[in-house]
Amino acid sequence: MTLRRPTVLAAAIACAAALAASLTACGSSELPDKPGGGAKSGGDLLSRAPVGQDLPSTPTLERIRKNGHLTAATSDTDPGFSEKNPLNGKYQGFEADLTAMLAKYLLGKPEVKHVSINADTREALLQNGTADAVVSTYKITPERMRKVAFGGPYMNLGQAVLVRKGMKGIDKAADLDGRKVITTAGPSVESLKKVAPHATPVIFQTISQCLQALRDGRGDAFINNQAVIVARAQKDTALEVLPFTFGSASYGIGLPKDDPKFREIVDGFLRTVEEQGLWKQSWKDNVSPLTKQPVPEPPKPGGAGGDPSAATPPASTPTASTGS
Template sequence: MKSHAAALLLVLLAAGCGSAPPPPPAVSVDPVTVQPQEAHGVTAAPPATSAECDREASLPPGPLPPAGAMPPGSTMAAIARRGLLVVGVDQNTYRFGFRDPTTGRIEGFDIDVAREIARAIFGDPDRIDLRVVDARDRETALISGQVDVVVRTYSITCERKRSVDFSTVYFVADQRILAPRGTRIDTADDLSGRRVCAVTGTTSLSNLFAMSPRPAVLAVTTWTDCLVMLQQNQVDAISTDDAVLAGLAEQDPTVEIVGPSLAVEPYGIGVGKHHEDLVRFVNGVLERMRLDGTWDRLYDRWLSRLGPSPGPPTARYEGT
């Protein structure tokens, strides 16, 4: 009986080994185009920019007090009591404000400029609290008091000066175009009918929307989102400040910066209204950086790929 059962088992196993398994059921999945979060087409004009002011003029500085001895009752004294300078920054703009993947630290030209302000208040550049702020939230962060200053490739415009104050200009960029090598995109006219990416809340977005003929403008949260969309052929070009585009081009050798300047973008440090003493103090720090070589040193460290240092922008003060 046992031998008969064993023989039957061998027959069944042999039959099983010789038969092919049934094919898996067919599954059909339509391809899905994945875009960065909050990516959207811009169909309404961003807030108009005003040209009714001298946008680059700021308050003249007074003598800088010694570090650790801020004037009683001043905004700087309040910051000193807190123990940290709170700064709104970026973490996605290579060379200006970016998170180093090896250290996790936010670094860049803007970050080191902010550290010079902390050094002037405390005598220690590390007494600083870096808070990441989206481009569209810069004014809100200053008005609400979430940050003391914003140092974040922050173009000075007359419209923005109605809401917040600015330092003197510490860097000047030109809006240009980033496109894949070999494409027939060289000028603003070549953007007509093309898909162009920019970041929400930036002057670059407003400048693109104002073009005639207008490209198809797509807005995202960060410039690295724009680069991802360009790499995935979801847009044809990116347009913003050449300093920002240079950082993107370093991350992707298949793209290049093309065309002449579309607009001049002077960067300033944002300060909340009703803190004129802090504006004057920051301007004093920037003036010292111009004179003692600190600006050139920071340029050489972070921005030398843009070319030889042009030297710091000349400060322009109100009433002079």
């Protein structure tokens, strides 16, 4: 009996190791295909994504090629748009797809180094060279265009409203008048003033702080762009998106201000992925399951550029509607 114990123990250890390996393999290769997770689109899109040919040399492109990756400032908490998968560490969603495809277009391979951001750090990251691009629901405004350039636009969004489930009395944007409305500083506050001039903005630095304030009752509603609102509503069943939006704005890829040729490269990339149907495929796989709306027509890139007068989309440009 004594002589057999090591053999039995070894067999048990081997069996346990095999079981652990099997579970690990299952966890890494069979990721849940949840709505907005990007599991359907990522690999297929990247295999079909274009590689830029005969791109002109620019300071930003040379830095990217020297580093061997695109350094992109992105969100890691926006389901459907840009979210970090906790199981494999990969980024997934519509904007994550665009970022990976842009890297492939520039480098021939989808190598991306993700840099975390908040609403107040985007311009600084581009100005000091920490990021090559910002791909994170970055609204194109004249003020921002004096500091950075924009590729695109690549999507148009309205402002959406998130409330505690069961909240009554807010049926349209004007009903926000006289209420405490939670949001982040910047464009959302400006949009609120236009539709509800007597609303009281309750401003926080981060989306997470806004959501907690809404749950705590420190405001009646939380407003932000549709991407942020719809994505967050997926994670909290105590909150709901109201069935209306207001305003319309263009969103672009933030780029260094002093490299106009690189902006032209990015515009060319966006035109290519739209023409090849990759834009619509990624939106269909990632965003439509959340919004329950058809895939919109993408805006035509090249309208943003470096001209602040191009910061507002034309009235005829379709927008992505969220419904309820």
